[in-house]
Amino acid sequence: MKSEKHYDLVVVGAGVIGLATAYAARQRGLSVAVLERNAQCVGASVRNFGFVTVTGQRRGEHWRRAMRTRDIWQQVAPQAGIDVVHQGLYVLAQRPEALNVLEAFMQTEMGQGCRLLSRAEAAHELPQLQDGVGVLHSPHERRVESRDAIPLLSRWLQQSLGVDFYWNTPVREIELPRIHTSQGLFHAEHCVVCPGHDLNTLYPELIAQAGITLCTLQMMRVRPAQPLQLPGSVMSDLSLVRYEGYADLPEAAPLRARLQAEQAEHLKWGIHLIAVQSADGSLVVGDSHVYGQAEAPFARDDIDALIQDELQRVLKLPGASVEQRWTGTYASASDVVYKAQPAPGVAVGIVTGGTGASTSFAFAEELVALALGD
Structure with a gap:
């Protein structure tokens, strides 16, 4: 041209x-x-x-951006032939300090429409979840x-x-x-x-x-040994000290201190868990966060191992295997x-x-x- x-x-x-x-x-x-x-x-x-994430976005204008964007995705996806693979989010509180964060979050305007599930409710809705002290369910998220x-x-x-x-x-x-x-x-x-x-x-x-600056992350596609159906995306305690909608709450400080004592390596590499499912039953899992002036071109096995460690802490996936690994980079x-x-x-x-x-x-x-x- x-x-x-x-x-x-x-x-x-x-x-x-x-x-x-x-x-x-x-x-x-x-x-x-x-x-x-x-x-x-x-x-x-x-x-x-x-993963179109609403719950946990920075409070105020950015959270409102996410709500508006979710609504437009909902309109555009069927017109464009884009499948919404699943909806909603489950955040497993693995520690009492994490449950305190979720309870405080529920008292904010960002908790509108969310629920704190009992152990029985969580086991019924998502039996693959490991045991914890509580689960937050949000209906707002969409996964494509x-x-x-x-x-x-x-x-x-x-x-x-x-x-x-x-x-x-x-x-x-x-x-x-x-x-x-x-x-x-x-x-x-x-x-x-x-x-x-x-x-x-x-x-x-x-x-x-x-x-x-630039942030490089590591992700993977995991194949469960047995078929399973996730009704929504999954996060864990580490997400509560990373996503600012939770992390900026005063209640997050004790959780951050305990995670520093118990999972310092995960925090060092900016790891938190997001697990979402694809139409073929595999899971897209991540991620880590490494910051610098240039893209980090080489993935590290030890970082992948930490991500897999957190996945096993949150979901019951005996015998799961990794099918793909990749890196991504975004401006930060x-x-x-x-x-x-x-x-x-x-x-x-x-x-x-x-x-x-x-x-x-x-x-x-x-x-x-x-x-x-x-």
Whole structure:
């Protein structure tokens, strides 16, 4: 493509934030193109859990983003042919200190719709859970298979909403209304840049001011020896000192201290448990968190062993085997999102807390509004 193309809004990046931005722009009646430097999405959006998480998100605006995003996923998924594999979340409290955190969480507005289950109720709903002192059930979460959902969402945006996609099209420079790419010149009144963890190609000086680093995580696909059906996603005590909706509560401090005494290696590598199920019965399990200025390219067996250790503490899975292992990388900062306007009509947006699938659609609405000057 060497001839010039004209659009109301161009999105740079075809990860989940870029796709959500294209959707938000089309909802406002704008003509939209998505420019992606790779032949397909290969970043965090297809490597992570596909777990649309509401419960435990940072209190306030980010929690509201997750609720809004969950609602849009619920609308979009059936139209795009995306299966919601399961719904809801079970958090196993393995220690009394963890139960105290869950009880405090239930007293906040974020606990709306959630339940604390008795041991009998938990055993009935999820018999694969190991024994604990309590279980929180949330109905809010949704699970999609991310490696399938992202391509399906792209195809639906193109075929049903008229979004144009240009793959293998890295963007070199943006000076609206001109956008310079390897495939020629695009014209647009507005542009939203969704770079994911690529912090060095577009507006690197601006992004550097935000103190954003990279987080590399390890994940795996586990095959249970016997068929099982998870009715929802599963988390554990370690999640309660990582997800800020729990971790920022005063009651989390005693739990953190006990975990430091009992599972210091897990905390050292930023490990907490998320286990979700795929349609074929396998489990996607993770994850660890290692921070730095560059992606950590090599996975470590000892970290995988710690993740598997926590999985066995939480779910009864005798004889389970690991079928796949992989790493993912996302941008990370003290705030959960980064957005900026480097020039009139241009917005840059990065989810910097590892919650792209969970907050994408709501954050995208903010980015489109910023680019349009609302």
